[in-house]
Amino acid sequence: MCELLGMSANVPTDICFSFTGLMQRGGNTGPHRDGWGITFYEGKGFRTFKDPNPSCKSRIAELVQEYPIKSCAVVSHIRQANRGGVSLENTHPFTRELWCQYWTFAHNGQLTGYEQLDTGRFKAVGDTDSEIAFCWLLKQLDDKFPDTPDDWEAVYCLLAESCDTLRELGVYNMLLSNGEYVLTYCTNNLHWITRRAPFGKASLIDEDVTIDFHEETTPNDVVTVIATQPLTNDESWHKMAVGEFNVFHFGEQVFNRTL
Amino acid sequence: MCELLGMSANVPTDICFSFTGLMQRGGNTGPHRDGWGITFYEGKGFRTFKDPNPSCKSRIAELVQEYPIKSCAVVSHIRQANRGGVSLENTHPFTRELWCQYWTFAHNGQLTGYEQLDTGRFKAVGDTDSEIAFCWLLKQLDDKFPDTPDDWEAVYCLLAESCDTLRELGVYNMLLSNGEYVLTYCTNNLHWITRRAPFGKASLIDEDVTIDFHEETTPNDVVTVIATQPLTNDESWHKMAVGEFNVFHFGEQVFNRTL
Numbered sequence: 001m002c003e004l005l006g007m008s009a010n011v012p013t014d015i016c017f018s019f020t021g022l023m024q025r026g027g028n029t030g031p032h033r034d035g036w037g038i039t040f041y042e043g044k045g046f047r048t049f050k051d052p053n054p055s056c057k058s059r060i061a062e063l064v065q066e067y068p069i070k071s072c073a074v075v076s077h078i079r080q081a082n083r084g085g086v087s088l089e090n091t092h093p094f095t096r097e098l099w100c101q102y103w104t105f106a107h108n109g110q111l112t113g114y115e116q117l118d119t120g121r122f123k124a125v126g127d128t129d130s131e132i133a134f135c136w137l138l139k140q141l142d143d144k145f146p147d148t149p150d151d152w153e154a155v156y157c158l159l160a161e162s163c164d165t166l167r168e169l170g171v172y173n174m175l176l177s178n179g180e181y182v183l184t185y186c187t188n189n190l191h192w193i194t195r196r197a198p199f200g201k202a203s204l205i206d207e208d209v210t211i212d213f214h215e216e217t218t219p220n221d222v223v224t225v226i227a228t229q230p231l232t233n234d235e236s237w238h239k240m241a242v243g244e245f246n247v248f249h250f251g252e253q254v255f256n257r258t259l
Numbered sequence: 260m261c262e263l264l265g266m267s268a269n270v271p272t273d274i275c276f277s278f279t280g281l282m283q284r285g286g287n288t289g290p291h292r293d294g295w296g297i298t299f300y301e302g303k304g305f306r307t308f309k310d311p312n313p314s315c316k317s318r319i320a321e322l323v324q325e326y327p328i329k330s331c332a333v334v335s336h337i338r339q340a341n342r343g344g345v346s347l348e349n350t351h352p353f354t355r356e357l358w359c360q361y362w363t364f365a366h367n368g369q370l371t372g373y374e375q376l377d378t379g380r381f382k383a384v385g386d387t388d389s390e391i392a393f394c395w396l397l398k399q400l401d402d403k404f405p406d407t408p409d410d411w412e413a414v415y416c417l418l419a420e421s422c423d424t425l426r427e428l429g430v431y432n433m434l435l436s437n438g439e440y441v442l443t444y445c446t447n448n449l450h451w452i453t454r455r456a457p458f459g460k461a462s463l464i465d466e467d468v469t470i471d472f473h474e475e476t477t478p479n480d481v482v483t484v485i486a487t488q489p490l491t492n493d494e495s496w497h498k499m500a501v502g503e504f505n506v507f508h509f510g511e512q513v514f515n516r517t518l
Contacts, residue, residue, distance in 0.1 A: 042311075044385065045346055048306075048307065088301045121380060125304070
């Protein structure tokens with residue numbers, strides 16, 4: 001299994017605190033030794049840092065932890081390989097262009113029969129179930145909306161249904177973003193929390209670090225963090241239900257579909 | 260104008276020495292203050308580091324300079340914006356998938372009339388002439404070779420001719436790679452050098468650094484470096500001719516087309 005970490009915020013926000021917690025699970029407090037990656041959107045562009053080495057020993061992960069890159073949409077992943085070998089091309093997140101937007105994807109879980117998925121013009125470079133599932137999802141979007149859609153609710157519904165189909169193949173927890181929206185799908189393990197004023201303190205579960213968000217934020221900040229397991233032990237995280245699909249936009253939950 | 264830096268090598272080699280020289284041109288010894296980026300291939304995967312800030316002041320560029328990431332194919336770029344604003348989505352290199360391979364592109368120069376280029380299914384996310392030219396190039400390849408080609412010489416010829424077409428739109432110096440081949444096209448400024456045994460010393464033009472390649476290499480290493488301007492002052496760099504197209508493979512020049 002792997003761990004996912006996502007963020008949606010209404011002002012560019014750094015994710016150093018949450019990433020510090022996640023990183024420890026990459027071979028230290030967790031068994032996810034087979035690489036990690038993080039994508040930060042800035043405007044329509046993005047930066048991805050990734051490494052097939054354990055995050056707890058990665059020089060690049062150290063930089064990401066220390067250097068506050070501010071973003072409104074983040075997708076991150078640490079990996080314990082099941083399908084596909086340990087290599088850079090199999091390291092999440094994966095990114096492809098659709099509708100003049102960069103789409104970024106990370107997956108936690110394991111699928112069977114994924115080799116049969118028709119991904120059309122979106123070809124996988126590596127050999128993970130995850131990248132093939134991502135390419136297949138993009139094909140669903142591209143088939144139904146050859147041009148950039150106006151009706152985003154229709155896009156959400158199609159994505160939710162397509163994720164249901166993928167869940168039939170196994171465990172499918174997902175983070176997906178186009179830089180503006182952060183979309184999630186839950187099979188079994190996905191939690192989220194929205195932080196807003198009045199901000200309090202929070203302590204990481206995986207490392208002895210406490211942060212006072214009051215000192216780090218302004219009163220109008222709205223920041224949602226999504227993670228496989230809660231990252232802090234003194235806040236109330238929502239557990240997503242089986243088949244729950246969410247869309248976050250600038251920190252706010254703007255769409256929710258439960259089964 | 261911008262500066263390009265590429266590398267092709269027969270063993271995974273770090274590019275710290277050359278990158279140190281290039282970085283100084285990003286706002287220090289050169290005027291290229293509008294961002295920089297570098298893509299390292301490892302197997303079929305790649306890592307890109309990029310920043311819309313000047314390379315000479317970038318914390319991420321510092322990491323790339325100090326941390327030896329070893330690769331057989333590298334594409335790098337520092338930017339002085341002409342077409343397209345200073346933003347992450349306009350920062351080279353650009354990467355897209357074709358034939359289950361990641362293709363990476365960087366351009367030096369300036370084109371006119373590029374808005375008319377039909378890029379088909381390869382859409383630009385930013386608004387540079389360069390990204391549109393890249394998308395158009397991929398469309399030429401995809402149109403002629405819908406599936407992964409066997410005949411790579413035919414691919415080279417098509418690319419060379421397509422680059423000729425782009426050169427009709429202005430200044431077009433290019434680096435392109437799929438992780439295995441590093442392909443170059445020259446309009447006016449592109450130089451290259453192949454280093455092999457017996458290795459000697461070299462001194463950077465832009466910074467007071469000398470390296471003894473003999474100490475850093477094994478006798479079988481073959482490493483080609485391609486750069487807008489020579490990076491060292493005590494080696495013989497080849498200047499590419501107008502309309503010259505080259506392919507490097509594991510450090511060796513394997514294809515050359517001059518007009």
